[in-house]
Amino acid sequence: MRLTRPRPPIKELYRLxxxxxxxxxxxxxxxxxxxxxxxxxxxGRGADDVNDAALGAVAGYGLGVVAAISAxxxxxxxxxxxxxxxxxVYLWTKPTDRWLIPIAALAASLSVLAMVVLVPVSIAAxxxxxxGLVTATIAAVTLSLAAYSSLFVALGLAFRRALWWGLxxxxxxxxxxxxxxxxxxxFSILSYGQSIIARAADTEPRTGLRSSAASxxxxxxxxxxxxxxxxxxLDRAEID
Amino acid sequence: MTSLxxxxxxxxxxxxxxxxxxxxxxxxxxxxxxxxxxxxxxxxSDVSFRIGAGVTALLGPNGAGKSTMLRMLSGQARxxxxxxxxxxxxxxxxxxxxxxxxxxxxxxxxxxALTALEFVTLSARLSxxxxxxxxxxxxxxxxxxxxxxxxxxxxxxxxxxxxxxIAQCIVHEPDVVLLDEPLTGLDPRQRLAMVELFHTLGNxxxxxxxxxxxxxxVERFGSNxxxxxxxRLAAQGDFHAIRALMSDRPLRVLVKAExxxxxxxxxxxxxxxxxxRLEDSATIxxxxxxxxxxxxxxxxxxxxxxxxxxxxxxxxxDLESVFKYLVNR
Numbered sequence: 133m134r135l136t137r138p139r140p141p142i143k144e145l146y147r148l149x150x151x152x153x154x155x156x157x158x159x160x161x162x163x164x165x166x167x168x169x170x171x172x173x174x175x176g177r178g179a180d181d182v183n184d185a186a187l188g189a190v191a192g193y194g195l196g197v198v199a200a201i202s203a204x205x206x207x208x209x210x211x212x213x214x215x216x217x218x219x220x221v222y223l224w225t226k227p228t229d230r231w232l233i234p235i236a237a238l239a240a241s242l243s244v245l246a247m248v249v250l251v252p253v254s255i256a257a258x259x260x261x262x263x264g265l266v267t268a269t270i271a272a273v274t275l276s277l278a279a280y281s282s283l284f285v286a287l288g289l290a291f292r293r294a295l296w297w298g299l300x301x302x303x304x305x306x307x308x309x310x311x312x313x314x315x316x317x318x319f320s321i322l323s324y325g326q327s328i329i330a331r332a333a334d335t336e337p338r339t340g341l342r343s344s345a346a347s348x349x350x351x352x353x354x355x356x357x358x359x360x361x362x363x364x365x366l367d368r369a370e371i372d
Numbered sequence: 373m374t375s376l377x378x379x380x381x382x383x384x385x386x387x388x389x390x391x392x393x394x395x396x397x398x399x400x401x402x403x404x405x406x407x408x409x410x411x412x413x414x415x416x417s418d419v420s421f422r423i424g425a426g427v428t429a430l431l432g433p434n435g436a437g438k439s440t441m442l443r444m445l446s447g448q449a450r451x452x453x454x455x456x457x458x459x460x461x462x463x464x465x466x467x468x469x470x471x472x473x474x475x476x477x478x479x480x481x482x483x484x485a486l487t488a489l490e491f492v493t494l495s496a497r498l499s500x501x502x503x504x505x506x507x508x509x510x511x512x513x514x515x516x517x518x519x520x521x522x523x524x525x526x527x528x529x530x531x532x533x534x535x536x537x538i539a540q541c542i543v544h545e546p547d548v549v550l551l552d553e554p555l556t557g558l559d560p561r562q563r564l565a566m567v568e569l570f571h572t573l574g575n576x577x578x579x580x581x582x583x584x585x586x587x588x589x590v591e592r593f594g595s596n597x598x599x600x601x602x603x604r605l606a607a608q609g610d611f612h613a614i615r616a617l618m619s620d621r622p623l624r625v626l627v628k629a630e631x632x633x634x635x636x637x638x639x640x641x642x643x644x645x646x647x648x649r650l651e652d653s654a655t656i657x658x659x660x661x662x663x664x665x666x667x668x669x670x671x672x673x674x675x676x677x678x679x680x681x682x683x684x685x686x687x688x689x690d691l692e693s694v695f696k697y698l699v700n701r
Contacts, residue, residue: 217477
């Protein structure tokens, strides 16, 4: 009789989901998207207001476009593809704790996004030569990617065509409605990451400056909430 | 529901070796008034049955509710009403129950990034086996696949992928095996091998429930069937016994005998017989109202008229006849 439970298979789930994310087309597409951030940062070095140009490159394009779109592309498909292809059954019907599945999906998404988003956007921050921007960028991108990924992993479980719902959120809510006023901006993940970078660049983003504490806490809360929602969704789901 | 009798008790076979809490003849799958609806559509309605160890075929036409029933049994779908118990527990919520179930789903998709060994090892690992790689190698050998094959699963033929799915299902030696159309895509030799495997699993004490709409396949699985038609359980048990109980439908019997004409005349006068037709000088086809009474009468009548019986064979107790009768009522 077995007295101890074996190690939870989080590593195996992570490796499976990570390998499913790594496709040549996706890496090239996202790599090109990320590399453009470096180009914009290089061009911004000749601007009149270097700090404002750096904010535009790193927080505007790097975080607002590259991080958000890459996250929605990668994270919605991590579990969403399993649902659509009928593969979730091979994980869901096992005795493994179900919360491991979204956690592994989040970790797999973040690993991919670190390569195609965090690295080029951090290089772009270094290129601007603004003091303290690299550290702030790494923190902001990491927190934002975690929040986005968690949200979109959950979205992939909750909706078919989650990619389009995610894109609609990014393009319509984060980039249009959230810029209308500070009230709506509070419900934008982007505004918190941009605030961290803006503080380092000593300037203010269009979505307004969030408090320092909120800039760190809100993305973490969104990350945890996304995982809780995804786990509850998995527990209650009917699987094909 | 048919007027056929309630489900017979599970076959008196042993529980799986080492399976906690299972004794000989124990019920391993139990559905109690299980019902599943999707909006206005009732997919499965008020289905109750119990199954023990051995092979049982879940039979029904396309759209009858077989896959929905299997999804409820595996925990993938929650009954809208009623209860499902697998080895005494709820497969949706109890990890210990899930550990004792193996599933081959109907969908063809497999993890494209993995090799066969990686897929089956993953299944073993998720089933919390101590040595998942050894268990995966053993399972792949059982389904006759190369354990050293480095190719990814998309390069496999449909039949090979199906065998990989079966390997991942049995890798943890479950007590209950649920297979949805498992022979799809297999060639005749592979089908035969898989049918033999299912019988071996059943004889080893596993409860093997196989869904199929192909009657030829089902006959090979054995005679124990669950028939689902229009979302309802039409019958359960040995299909020969089910046929014998279809009292509202005459039994057709072929009788070969010397002096067949004299025997035919004697049969006409027998009250158990509804109709007699002399096919040739040695062959009679008989419609009997009561199979049991006819069975008792035929030998006595043959003796009475001096006819030597050569063969007495039912013409319509094959699975296809039983199935058509049940689903068309």
